[in-house]
Amino acid sequence: MHTTRIQVRLAETDQNGVVYYSQYFVYFDVAKTRFLRRMGLDPIGLGEPGQKLLAAEAGCTFHAPARFEDLVNVSSWVRKTGNSSVVFDFEVSRGETLLAEGYLVNVLVGGDGKPVRLPQDARLRLIRYVKKQS
Amino acid sequence: MHTTRIQVRLAETDQNGVVYYSQYFVYFDVAKTRFLRRMGLDPIGLGEPGQKLLAAEAGCTFHAPARFEDLVNVSSWVRKTGNSSVVFDFEVSRGETLLAEGYLVNVLVGGDGKPVRLPQDARLRLIRYVKKQS
Amino acid sequence: MHTTRIQVRLAETDQNGVVYYSQYFVYFDVAKTRFLRRMGLDPIGLGEPGQKLLAAEAGCTFHAPARFEDLVNVSSWVRKTGNSSVVFDFEVSRGETLLAEGYLVNVLVGGDGKPVRLPQDARLRLIRYVKKQS
Amino acid sequence: MHTTRIQVRLAETDQNGVVYYSQYFVYFDVAKTRFLRRMGLDPIGLGEPGQKLLAAEAGCTFHAPARFEDLVNVSSWVRKTGNSSVVFDFEVSRGETLLAEGYLVNVLVGGDGKPVRLPQDARLRLIRYVKKQS
Numbered sequence: 001m002h003t004t005r006i007q008v009r010l011a012e013t014d015q016n017g018v019v020y021y022s023q024y025f026v027y028f029d030v031a032k033t034r035f036l037r038r039m040g041l042d043p044i045g046l047g048e049p050g051q052k053l054l055a056a057e058a059g060c061t062f063h064a065p066a067r068f069e070d071l072v073n074v075s076s077w078v079r080k081t082g083n084s085s086v087v088f089d090f091e092v093s094r095g096e097t098l099l100a101e102g103y104l105v106n107v108l109v110g111g112d113g114k115p116v117r118l119p120q121d122a123r124l125r126l127i128r129y130v131k132k133q134s
Numbered sequence: 135m136h137t138t139r140i141q142v143r144l145a146e147t148d149q150n151g152v153v154y155y156s157q158y159f160v161y162f163d164v165a166k167t168r169f170l171r172r173m174g175l176d177p178i179g180l181g182e183p184g185q186k187l188l189a190a191e192a193g194c195t196f197h198a199p200a201r202f203e204d205l206v207n208v209s210s211w212v213r214k215t216g217n218s219s220v221v222f223d224f225e226v227s228r229g230e231t232l233l234a235e236g237y238l239v240n241v242l243v244g245g246d247g248k249p250v251r252l253p254q255d256a257r258l259r260l261i262r263y264v265k266k267q268s
Numbered sequence: 269m270h271t272t273r274i275q276v277r278l279a280e281t282d283q284n285g286v287v288y289y290s291q292y293f294v295y296f297d298v299a300k301t302r303f304l305r306r307m308g309l310d311p312i313g314l315g316e317p318g319q320k321l322l323a324a325e326a327g328c329t330f331h332a333p334a335r336f337e338d339l340v341n342v343s344s345w346v347r348k349t350g351n352s353s354v355v356f357d358f359e360v361s362r363g364e365t366l367l368a369e370g371y372l373v374n375v376l377v378g379g380d381g382k383p384v385r386l387p388q389d390a391r392l393r394l395i396r397y398v399k400k401q402s
Numbered sequence: 403m404h405t406t407r408i409q410v411r412l413a414e415t416d417q418n419g420v421v422y423y424s425q426y427f428v429y430f431d432v433a434k435t436r437f438l439r440r441m442g443l444d445p446i447g448l449g450e451p452g453q454k455l456l457a458a459e460a461g462c463t464f465h466a467p468a469r470f471e472d473l474v475n476v477s478s479w480v481r482k483t484g485n486s487s488v489v490f491d492f493e494v495s496r497g498e499t500l501l502a503e504g505y506l507v508n509v510l511v512g513g514d515g516k517p518v519r520l521p522q523d524a525r526l527r528l529i530r531y532v533k534k535q536s
Contacts, residue, residue: 010435010445011290011428013283015336016178020279021189022163025156026413033412033471043412043471044150055155059193065247068283069435069445113199144301144311145294145424147417149470154413160279167278167337177278177337202417203301203311284446289457290427297424312418323423327461333515381467 001077001129002038004031008070018065024100025058028090031074032104035088039125046108046122053106056085060102070094077131081123084108084115089131135211135263136172138165142204152199158234159192162224165208166238169222173259180242180256187240190219194236204228211265215257218242218249223265269345269397270306272299276338286333292368293326296358299342300372303356307393314376314390321374324353328370338362345399349391352376352383357399403479403531404440406433410472420467426502427460430492433476434506437490441527448510448524455508458487462504472496479533483525486510486517491533 006027014020033043045051066072072094079087085107092100110116118126140161148154167177179185200206206228213221219241226234244250252260274295282288301311313319334340340362347355353375360368378384386394408429416422435445447453468474474496481489487509494502512518520528 009428009432010282011288011431014278015281015283015285016186016188017283018188021192022156022159022279025159026411029156029413030411052150054150054152054199055196057193057195058155059191061191062189065188143294143298144416145297145422148412149415149417149419151417156413160277163279164277171337284454284456286456289460290424290431293424293427320418322418322420322467323464325461325463326423327459329459330457333456 001075001131002031002035004034004074004076006030006072006074008066008068008072010068013068018067021060021062024060024062024092024102025104027072027074027092028058028060028088028102028104031076031090032088035076035129039129041122041125046119048108048116048119050111051116052109053086054109055104056107057105058103060100062100064097064099066092066094066099072099078126078129079103079131081118081126081130083117086118086126135209135265136165136169138168138208138210140164140206140208142200142202142206144202147202152201155194155196158194158196158226158236159238161206161208161226162192162194162222162236162238165210165224166222169210169263173263175256175259180253182242182250182253184245185242185250187220188243189238190241191239192237194234196234198231198233200226200228200233206233212260212263213237213265215252215260215264218251220252220260269343269399270299270303272302272342272344274298274340274342276334276336276340278336281336286335289328289330292328292330292360292370293372295340295342295360296326296328296356296370296372299344299358300356303344303397307397309390309393314387316376316384316387318379319376319384321354322377323372324375325373326371328368330368332365332367334360334362334367340367346394346397347371347399349386349394349398351385354386354394403477403533404433404437406436406476406478408432408474408476410468410470410474412470415470420469423462423464426462426464426494426504427506429474429476429494430460430462430490430504430506433478433492434490437478437531441531443524443527448521450510450521452513453518454511455488456511457506458509459507460505462502464502466499466501468494468496468501474501480528480531481505481533483520483528483532486519488520488528
């Protein structure tokens with residue numbers, strides 16, 4: 001598990017006075033970037049030149065709104081790895097309050113946009129952070 | 135069904151040369167806004183003063199990337215209505231190519247942030263657009 | 269002169285209930301993109317492979333706020349062209365109300381990031397749209 | 403003078419591989435928010451209920467591009483205060499490299515959108531940070 005702290009910007013709120021919903025996916029990506037760096041992996045293509053991590057699927061459940069200047073914590077886990085994919089889980093909270101839960105499926109693609117196998121070194125680093133079932 | 139045409143802006147692309155993934159949720163919201171207006175409904179609170187539609191859940195599957203200046207069509211349906219919620223389905227396509235599919239669950243809340251029943255008039259307008267099962 | 273119509277998105281508002289100020293620069297860029305296309309020019313690098321138009325300077329004066337769902341017109345002019353630069357002027361209005369006035373200085377750079385001369389064909393197309401002094 | 407550190411997000415880059423130009427104005431606003439908090443002032447309306455700081459003018463000169471994951475420093479000063487306005491100056495740098503310089507004119511408005519005088523307490527706090535002429 002890895003936690004990233006983010007402070008809500010005015011630009012991220014909307015006229016309802018809360019953080020606009022698509023913004024949570026930006027927070028997920030910021031958290032994922034730092035999480036991969038913590039693992040020693042490059043967030044663009046896991047270190048393989050010409051390869052890229054692209055979004056294949058993403059989702060979020062919104063529990064309570066975040067507001068301007070809130071300090072939120074984004075916790076990140078690896079849910080699982082596939083042949084060419086990684087699934088990340090996220091929780092956004094403010095203090096003890098859970099604000100949102102979501103996930104992101106990334107696929108590693110080569111220069112031709114086709115999926116490629118995750119490098120063995122990257123896979124080993126990722127699975128060390130797989131969330132334990134409780 | 136309702137279709138909204140959107141042209142991809144440079145600001146919406148990222149350094150991978152494609153539309154950044156969270157941006158699709160903005161497209162969904164633009165399409166939903168115009169879809170509700172087409173139904174004669176106010177996109178903020180379905181016409182009820184002090185009430186607001188807030189995002190409760192959202193998800194997207196990404197099939198192919200959109201690029202700068204692409205003209206994409208966002209098709210919108212009502213999947214179902216609940217006591218205080220509406221589920222919208224979306225498809226983003228460029229010509230014959232399906233780029234992304236997603237959904238958005240909105241809940242109508244009152245001034246205290248608690249869910250309130252959808253107004254009967256709004257419900258009747260929404261269910262006219264419920265996607266037919268095939 | 270060229271005019272682009274844009275409808276304000278919920279994502280573009282902030283908790284003050286108005287369009288967030290940096291968003292006007294996105295509108296300028298959308299207008300510039302369509303303006304260059306109208307002139308027959310490629311908005312990325314004016315048609316020269318490997319060359320790019322980058323922002324060198326930009327400014328905006330805000331007169332009145334735009335709000336969610338407003339239909340705004342962004343009028344665009346070429347103020348002048350330099351050896352490797354173009355200056356665009358913009359006006360954002362809603363009906364008869366002037367909302368904002370701004371400008372953008374773009375410089376054409378080569379693959380090494382150094383300024384290059386505007387292609388003669390592009391210059392000729394641009395100067396046809398230079399704003400007449402009144 | 404006050405300095406805020408910001409790390410560039412993938413969402414903030416565009417297909418040119420650099421931070422999109424309007425994003426610098428978001429960075430200015432983030433820096434201003436923290437700068438005002440450092441002064442003991444509320445960034446929404448300087449502490450006066452129902453009053454708001456709105457953007458009246460803004461500009462930026464771009465010297466060198468910022469890229470994904472760059473750690474940039476945004477230095478902020480108060481250039482001057484008027485009856486109802488404040489002018490902030492900003493510099494964005496990465497290490498020793500100056501990336502951008504800009505400014506933001508804010509006007510304090512009341513509930514009717516009309517300019518109101520800066521509270522005396524806020525003015526005293528602001529002028530303590532006025533940039534010294536060299």
